[in-house]
Structure formats: C-alpha cells, structure tokens
Amino acid sequence: MNIFVSGTIPTVSAVVELSNVSKTFGTVDALAPADLTIDGGEILTVLGPSGCGKTTLLRLIAGLVPASTGSITIDGVGAARARAEKRIGFVPQAPALLPWRTVRANAALLLDVNSAHSPASPSHSVDELLEAVGLSEFADARPDELSGGMQQRGGLVRAFALDAPLLLMDEPFAALDEITRTELRHLLTRLREPHGATVVFVTHSISEAAYLSDRVAVLSPRPGRVTSIEPVALDRPRRPEVEDSAEFFEVTTRLRRALGIGTDSR
Amino acid sequence: MKFLRSVIAPVTGVVVLLLVWEAAVRIFDIQRFVLLAPSAIVSELFDDPGAYWSNTVVTARHMAIGLTVSLLIALIVGSLMAASRFVEEAAQPVLVVILVTPWVAYMTSIVIWLDYGERPILFLVAFTTFPVFAFGVVGGMRSADPAARELLASVDASKWEVLWRLRLPSALPAILTTGRFAIALALAAAYFAEGSALEPRGLGVIGRRAATDQSGGAEVLWTTIFCTAALGIVGLAIVSIAERVLLHWHASQRA
Numbered sequence: 103m104n105i106f107v108s109g110t111i112p113t114v115s116a117v118v119e120l121s122n123v124s125k126t127f128g129t130v131d132a133l134a135p136a137d138l139t140i141d142g143g144e145i146l147t148v149l150g151p152s153g154c155g156k157t158t159l160l161r162l163i164a165g166l167v168p169a170s171t172g173s174i175t176i177d178g179v180g181a182a183r184a185r186a187e188k189r190i191g192f193v194p195q196a197p198a199l200l201p202w203r204t205v206r207a208n209a210a211l212l213l214d215v216n217s218a219h220s221p222a223s224p225s226h227s228v229d230e231l232l233e234a235v236g237l238s239e240f241a242d243a244r245p246d247e248l249s250g251g252m253q254q255r256g257g258l259v260r261a262f263a264l265d266a267p268l269l270l271m272d273e274p275f276a277a278l279d280e281i282t283r284t285e286l287r288h289l290l291t292r293l294r295e296p297h298g299a300t301v302v303f304v305t306h307s308i309s310e311a312a313y314l315s316d317r318v319a320v321l322s323p324r325p326g327r328v329t330s331i332e333p334v335a336l337d338r339p340r341r342p343e344v345e346d347s348a349e350f351f352e353v354t355t356r357l358r359r360a361l362g363i364g365t366d367s368r
Numbered sequence: 369m370k371f372l373r374s375v376i377a378p379v380t381g382v383v384v385l386l387l388v389w390e391a392a393v394r395i396f397d398i399q400r401f402v403l404l405a406p407s408a409i410v411s412e413l414f415d416d417p418g419a420y421w422s423n424t425v426v427t428a429r430h431m432a433i434g435l436t437v438s439l440l441i442a443l444i445v446g447s448l449m450a451a452s453r454f455v456e457e458a459a460q461p462v463l464v465v466i467l468v469t470p471w472v473a474y475m476t477s478i479v480i481w482l483d484y485g486e487r488p489i490l491f492l493v494a495f496t497t498f499p500v501f502a503f504g505v506v507g508g509m510r511s512a513d514p515a516a517r518e519l520l521a522s523v524d525a526s527k528w529e530v531l532w533r534l535r536l537p538s539a540l541p542a543i544l545t546t547g548r549f550a551i552a553l554a555l556a557a558a559y560f561a562e563g564s565a566l567e568p569r570g571l572g573v574i575g576r577r578a579a580t581d582q583s584g585g586a587e588v589l590w591t592t593i594f595c596t597a598a599l600g601i602v603g604l605a606i607v608s609i610a611e612r613v614l615l616h617w618h619a620s621q622r623a
Binding site for chain 2: 164166182185186188190192194195196198200201202211212214215216219244246264270
C-alpha cells in the first residue's frame with residue numbers, strides 16, 4: 103500500500119481555538135494576549151526568532167503549561183481531555199528516542215502508553231510508516247546507531263502512528279543541517295497529505311514556514327506577540343520544485359519583511 | 369592482542385601484589401596477627417576448605433537478602449522522592465543521618481532491640497545500604513530526558529507508566545553504579561554484625577573468635593579476611609555482568 107496517496111484515509115482534523123491566551127512566568131511576560139483560530143486540516147506555522155515565546159505557545163495548546171489568562175480548546179474540549187484521549191501527536195525539538203528501545207519500539211511508544219485510547223485500527227502500522235520514511239532497515243537498530251535526521255524521522259513516525267487529528271511540532275528540524283532539514287520538510291508534507299491532520303508547526307526557518315504552511319503566525323519577541331498572520335497561497339499538493347518558483351520567493355520575502363529583517367522599521 | 373592485555377594486565381597486578389606481600393612478611397619477619405603471608409593463607413584454606421566455604425555462603429546469604437530488601441525499599445522511597453520535591457527535601461536529611469552515623473557504634477543497640485540471631489544482621493545490612501541505593505534511584509530518575517517526559521505527558525501517560533517506561537530505565541545506570549558501593553558497605557556490615565549478633569555461623573563470627581585466639585587464630589582470621597574479600601569481588605563481578613546485560617544500550621557499555 104502506498105501511504106502517500108491522498109484520500110486513502112477518512113480525514114480527521116481538529117479545530118484549535120485560542121481566546122485571549124497569555125502566559126507570564128513570574129514577572130516575565132512570555133506571551134502577550136493572543137486570539138487565534140486554527141481551522142481543521144490547516145497547517146499553521148509559528149515563526150519567530152529564538153526566545154520569542156513560540157514554544158510556549160505550542161506548550162499552551164498542548165496544555166503542558168497552564169495559561170495565565172484566556173482559554174484554549176481543541177475541537178471544543180480542553181487540552182487535558184485532548185491529551186487524555188490522545189488527540190495530539192507531539193513532536194519535540196529533540197527526537198527524545200529512548201535509548202533502550204529499538205527504533206520500532208520507539209516509534210510505537212505513544213501507542214504503548216495510555217493504550218486504552220490508542221486508535222483501534224490505525225490507518226497505518228508502525229512498520230508501514232517506518233518504510234515510508236526510509237527506516238525499515240533500521241527498525242531493529244538502537245537510536246544511537248542513527249544519524250540526527252534519521253532519529254527525527256523516527257520522531258515523526260512516533261507522532262503519525264497515533265492518527266491524531268492535531269499534530270504539534272516544536273522546531274523538530276532545528277538541530278539538523280540545512281540539507282537534511284530541507285528533505286525532512288518535504289517528507290513531512292508528503293506524510294501528512296493523505297491524513298490531513300491539523301498541524302501547528304513552530305520554527306525559526308523562513309523556508310520551512312513558507313513550504314509547509316497555509317498560514318504563518320509571525321511572532322515578535324519579549325513578550326511574544328502575534329504581529330501578523332501571513333497567508334501562503336502556494337498550490338497543493340506541494341512538491342520540492344515549488345521552492346524554486348517566483349511565488350515561493352514572494353512568500354519568503356514577505357515573511358522576512360514581516361519579521362523585520364532587512365528593514366529599519368524596528 | 370587487546371584481549372590478551374585485558375587478561376594479562378590484571379593478573380600481573382595481582383601476582384606482583386602477592387609477591388611483595390609474601391616477601392615483606394618474610395623479610396621483615398612481621399607478626400602473624402599483623403599480617404599473614406599469602407602462602408600461609410592458602411595452606412590454611414586448603415586445610416579445611418569446607419568450613420570456609422560454608423561460612424562464606426552464610427555471609428553471602430546475609431548480604432544478598434539485606435541488599436535485596438534495601439534495594440526494594442530504596443526503589444519505593446526513591447520513586448516517591450523523585451516524584452515530589454517535598455518528599456525529597458524531607459527525606460534527604462534522614463538519609464544523610466543514616467549514612468554518616470557510625471553503625472559500628474550502634475550495632476549493640478540493634479542486637480538488644482532485635483535479639484540475637486539473623487534478624488539484627490539482615491537489618492544492619494539493609495539499613496546501612498538503603499540510603500546509598502536511594503540516592504542512586506533519585507539521581508537516576510531525575511536524569512530522565514525532559515523531552516521524553518513531555519512527550520509522555522502529551523498522551524497523558526499515567527505516573528506508573530512514566531515510572532516504568534521512562535524513569536526506572538533511566539535510573540538503571542545510577543542504581544548499578546551505587547550498587548558497587550552498597551556491596552562494599554554490605555560486606556563490612558554483614559561481617560561486623562555477624563560477630564556482634566552471636567550467630568553460630570558466618571565469616572564475621574569465625575573472624576571475631578579467631579581475633580582473640582592466640583593459638584592459630586591469626587591463620588583463621590586472615591583466611592576469613594581473604595574469603596570476605598573474595599566474596600566482595602564476586603559481588604562486584606555480578607554487578608558488572610548485570611551492567612553488560614541490562615545496560616547494553618548505554619554509552620558506558622560501548623567499546
């Protein structure tokens with residue numbers, strides 16, 4: 103079965119609503135009050151420089167840190183319930199593969215815990231997903247035998263195996279070299295296409311934001327504030343060639359300006 | 369070549385030690401109670417191997433039971449400490465007090481409390497080694513990858529699942545490392561407690577009797593010491609094997 107074919111799986115995607123959400127750590131304002139609705143099946147990237155509160159925003163959506171003000175719902179329910187029902191596939195910045203588990207066992211980790219809420223018949227088995235990301239040969243290997251890029255492929259499989267309607271990704275490719283991270287954003291796009299889950303993707307890479315997104319929320323630092331929401335109107339399905347197009351260049355230019363890079367507007 | 373060196377080097381070290389020891393005793397005519405020559409220890413051991421073997425087994429049993437109880441309690445207490453900063457801060461001074469108080473001094477009180485026999489011996493072994501294991505468990509569990517903890521939280525893993533699937537495996541290297549110290553401590557505690565508890569058997573008992581026996585006591589005492597050390601080496605070897613088996617994934621076990 104070719105898992106990259108669109109429409110092979112009934113679409114499951116979550117709507118995420120943030121209303122007046124802010125976060126303060128002690129006396130530090132990490133995130134200024136924000137209102138944001140992420141539509142079902144949308145890919146929203148949160149783009150901003152280091153330390154601007156974008157990871158905090160992602161953690162707030164996942165309910166891993168409590169909001170100081172405001173409310174967050176995922177398909178109308180709170181984050182705690184969404185986590186308990188395993189509606190969130192989380193991809194942390196570090197691959198966080200457990201060194202004592204094989205690659206296959208790591209990919210199945212999120213299915214193994216809280217297993218009462220694992221999908222009864224997942225659209226793809228762990229082995230099918232491992233094959234799709236080119237890790238079949240390494241299924242029985244230990245994580246330390248893998249390169250950084252391969253480890254993060256394992257991290258993607260671990261999240262996709264859940265069939266969750268919402269994927270939260272916290273700069274998953276930030277630690278990788280430019281070549282590998284380019285490959286991985288192309289892979290991520292193709293992996294998600296048939297599934298159609300809603301994605302919130304945090305990044306400081308303009309090309310990543312442009313290639314992956316339907317919309318880009320641009321954050322300014324201290325306190326993190328959503329300064330603009332930039333639509334990305336590139337056609338789907340997207341393929342690597344699009345990165346050479348004039349339209350792509352227009353998007354990256356617009357994002358660079360929105361971030362205030364190369365202008366004296368700050 | 370590498371294998372040869374890994375065998376030859378330690379054997380050379382031990383042989384040199386034995387030669388220097390034997391020579392020193394002969395050249396300086398050292399009193400038997402102060403230091404007995406290795407050749408004399410070997411001949412004493414072969415005079416009555418059965419007696420030394422059976423007493424070594426008794427001491428080994430005391431150690432094994434005491435250490436097992438100690439590890440089980442440390443796992444429970446350590447897990448609670450790792451789960452709660454309050455419990456950790458409350459337990460820490462207690463563990464430190466247990467660790468630094470000289471157990472040699474209060475053994476008599478334990479015998480009065482628990483009566484003669486095996487009970488005070490097992491108690492002392494478990495009681496003295498438990499803080500060592502507890503610190504290992506807490507430190508190891510706290511070392512669990514924060515990103516992995518967050519990942520498990522994202523699917524609402526239960527505390528038990530986090531403990532079993534993440535914290536305990538993360539703590540294994542530290543537990544085995546502290547296990548080495550615990551074995552050395554358990555050996556001393558078992559030896560001393562056996563001598564104090566008036567048990568009929570155990571290396572500590574014959575060692576204590578021999579220490580006051582002017583006729584032939586030195587031979588028995590030093591052979592007992594030899595058997596105790598050998599028991600310790602076996603204990604450490606078991607830890608090394610456990611590391612090979614349980615920590616094959618860990619950086620410490622890679623060539």
